[in-house]
Structure formats: structure tokens, C-alpha cells
Amino acid sequence: MSIGKRFNRVLQLLLPNDPNRASHGERWLSAIGGFLGIAGLLWISSGVLDLEGATMVIGSMGATAVLLFAVPHGALSQPWAVVGGHLLSALIGVSCARLIGPPELAAATAVAVATGVMYYLHCIHPPGGATAMVAVLGGDAIRELGYGFVLYPVMANLLILMLIAVVLNWPFRHRRYPAVLARPRHREPASEARPELTHDDFTYALAEVDSFIDVSEQDLLRIYRLARQHHSREPLTGERPAANDEDAQQRRRS
Known part of the structure; x- marks a missing residue:
């Protein structure tokens, strides 16, 4: 196989086989939702945290914003996944920060435990892992909040973000959030x-x-x-062979 053919084969493996076919309206709506969501979160978080701490918290919420506004009907975007994933991860992160001395070990343990808990409680939300890690490595401002970090800014951020997702997606029947409203x-x-x-x-x-x-x-x-x-x-392009018809009948009978 020539070098050119090998290069093309590698490109075919790396590039997506089915490109995103969403309309431009869908893409712009997702982008506008992300802007409004993050702007609201920055306004809330900056009121209780310094810029560095607020930025770290927004990092995990930014990933949630992408899911809520670009994939509003995905399983990872639904309310229990979002709320349960972030709140439980934040609770686990704060606990690990208090109980485990070395911050590196505490952060790794927090993410591992949060992943297991989200799996067993059916609220897998990947940005929750980042929230667990921020609770450990987020700096003095976040550590001083203690378990209050779970409610404010994490819970407050989630409420604002989900409220914007509900309001922005409501006029569009096909993308109403949560998915149960998209009848x-x-x-x-x-x-x-x-x-x-x-x-x-x-x-x-x-x-x-x-x-x-x-x-x-x-x-x-x-x-x-x-x-x-x-x-x-x-339309049928032709009749199937008799052998295939017999096989199909046998499968239906079984």
C-alpha cells in the first residue's frame, strides 16, 4: 500500500463518517444559549468567589452548557443527570478535600468516587467529574466555603443554567428541554x-x-x-430469492 493510500485510510479513521447535519438555525441557537448561560453563571459565581475561583467553577458548567443547548435531548443532559451529577460530585469533592491530605490523591479519589456514584445512581454527567476536582483543587476561596460550595455557587449555577435552557428551547417543539416536554x-x-x-x-x-x-x-x-x-x-427493486423468503418465514415462525 502506497503512502498516499495509507494517509487517506488514516484520515478516514480519524474523521467522522457522518458529518453533523444540523441546520444553521440549530447551531446558532445552541451558541446563543451557551452565551446566555455562561453570562448568567459568571454573574452569580463572581458574587461569592474571586475571578480565579469563579473561572474554575464555570469550567465544569461550561461543559454542561454545551450539553444543554447543543444536545438537549441527550441522556447526559436530562435534569437528574445534570443536578445529581454536579451536586453529588461537589459533595464528594468537598469530603475528599477534608478527609484526604495530599491534594493530588484527594482529587483523583474524588473523581473516581463521583464516577462510581453517578453510575450507580443513574445520573452520569461527565462535567460532574470536573466539579468534584474543582472542589479539591479550586483554591482557598472554594475550600473556605466548605459544604456550602454544594449549594452556592454549584446549585445556584445549575438552577440558572437549566432555567435558561427551558426558556430558550420552549418555542421550538422539537428541542424543548427537558426531553419529556418535546412531545x-x-x-x-x-x-x-x-x-x-x-x-x-x-x-x-x-x-x-x-x-x-x-x-x-x-x-x-x-x-x-x-x-x-x-x-x-x-419501492422494491426486485424480488428476493426464494431461499431468502423461506429463511425469513422460518425466522418469523421461530
């Missing part, structure tokens, strides 16, 4: 050729994957129905 305008017709997948089917499939997937069960069902609807509208 479809009509129910997709179910195909009569095959039975619909059930809740138990998706629960089993997700358990078999054995990994956290950033998509809700409702979105999986909707994607499945839309794909089936699109498939049923496609």
Missing part, C-alpha cells in the same frame, strides 16, 4: 408487517451492550419507528 406532533404509524419492539426488548438489548449509551429509550423507539416507516415507503 411528537403525531404518532408514527406502526408497520403491520412485523410486531413492534417492546420496552422489554430495548431493556434486554441495552443490557447486552453493557456500556453507557447517550440516548434515551424513547429516542431509540422513535428512531426505530421512523426507520421502519422510511423502509416501508421505499
